Ligand code: ATP
């Protein structure tokens with residue numbers, strides 16, 4: 001199909017319209033032309049959101065690793081598939097070609113089989129960002145085992161909960177990990193977790209930091225000797241399109257994490273198609289997504305999407321601040337990165353450091369910049385655009401979720417004119433709807449409501465592991481016959497979407513619905529502010545009033561806090577209106593964040609409401625120490 005790569009706006013609209021009018025035909029063409037199937041489907045799509053049940057390419061047989069690896073071997077065997085940049089800049093980068101990747105995945109798959117892992121078994125992967133992480137993911141897929149990657153920054157309790165929730169039989173980990181100047185005792189965390197996980201029969205341990213660790217006899221084995229002995233050919237298990245590929249827990253910003261289940265065929269087609277278009281990937285490009293493979297962004301846009309396109313995907317083990325805050329730009333220059341995909345939290349952290357470290361580096365290879373994970377505020381958007389993209393590289397602000405599997409609302413670079421803080425237009429095949437609280441769809445432009453999707457797309461999650469009822473209740477009961485995202489959005493006069501924040505974070509002040517993102521965006525415009533979060537607290541007259549937590553930039557000079565409060569409210573009045581003025585503003589040194597870098601507003605809400613006896617599930621919190629500090633200084 002010639003339009004695999006969308007080239008101009010007219011073409012976008014054309015393809016979009018076709019994808020809406022004839023979704024089955026559209027996705028069938030994409031699937032037929034660009035992938036390797038062992039058997040064709042009997043039915044492109046069947047769906048019923050009331051159950052909910054969605055099936056794509058039913059009856060088709062395939063193995064996703066044949067699509068991500070084998071079929072590239074003749075044309076791209078020597079091309080780098082995974083470019084591994086270690087934590088330590090003096091350790092050489094590793095270029096793993098498609099041929100090499102094939103050998104390593106096949107060997108790993110044989111090791112899994114030898115250890116008794118069979119099709120359908122769950123395998124928990126708790127590894128740092130080293131090649132073994134991507135390889136073990138693919139090895140599971142090769143033999144039809146279901147991988148459940150747990151981000152290797154999670155605590156032992158968070159790990160054991162996830163292992164038990166999906167009954168994992170095996171854990172794959174390493175002796176430890178590097179994180180900037182520090183090392184982390186991953187194996188120790190696994191040992192603690194496994195005290196509560198009777199179902200785990202074996203632990204494969206990769207060597208990374210060469211530390212002295214204890215190995216439990218009969219359970220723990222070193223990975224490398226097994227790989228050395230294994231054959232480098234393992235027949236790909238032939239899977240059904242609707243067999244589960246993986247389980248992945250959502251990042252836990254809003255409550256108990258949910259084990260989202262993604263299935264093979266639709267996920268492959270959609271992540272590959274979005275990757276190609278959203279990053280405008282060309283054959284010799286080097287693409288880098290800074291996410292961890294422990295998040296959906298890493299699954300879809302470090303591993304599966306890029307490899308299904310035969311791309312070169314860079315994997316970085318370290319952190320943006322090591323050895324200094326110029327590390328990202330050092331890597332971009334060193335590997336001539338063409339597409340760079342990161343999160344607003346990283347952009348804000350780097351923006352705080354000024355531009356000196358950027359100017360030392362040649363960033364001219366960059367063509368496309370991406371953002372994902374949170375609304376990107378206007379100031380951060382401009383900083384990214386001016387200093388990193390030099391106003392030459394379009395920013396794709398991609399809105400999507402663990403549940404959606406792939407990017408849903410996004411500009412297409414060089415095609416969709418961008419607009420700061422707007423994720424712009426629905427991707428091909430995506431049918432968003434904005435709903436009011438009574439359940440009516442808001443038609444036309446210049447409306448704001450709850451963001452739903454009214455038609456299935458290939459990579460949507462099919463269920464929550466072991467809890468289909470929770471899946472239905474969370475996503476399909478709020479609005480009849482629609483998938484409810486939990487986010488609020490507005491559609492502007494040209495049909496562009498702006499995500500206004502999570503609906504749970506919407507605050508009703510004197511009868512007006514106020515989303516968190518636009519107000520925080522206004523606050524961040526103040527030159528002294530580096531980051532902010534707002535929540536509501538009960539108010540006798542207004543129903544709710546607004547409480548703001550504000551981090552100031554570290555400029556060295558002291559400032560009058562009451563003046564700052566006035567100035568911040570002045571900016572809010574100008575940008576949004578006096579209705580959104582904050583009743584209380586607390587200056588703080590940090591905000592509670594999830595390990596994926598998102599603000600946990602539910603904790604801030606409890607503090608603002610003076611209800612700190614039970615803060616809920618905090619196991620996914622990155623920086624628990626700031627919580628006490630904020631409580632101690634609450635207004
Ligand atoms: P949980 O569902 O467990 O509370 P989470 O929602 O943070 O965690 P993810 O699936 O990683 O878990 O994140 C998806 C959410 O992140 C979206 O629903 C949205 O709120 C936010 N988000 C992602 N990308 C964007 C974006 N480009 N603009 C605005 N918000 C975004």
Ligand code: MG
Pocket residue numbers: 250254401486
């Ligand atoms: Mg969510």
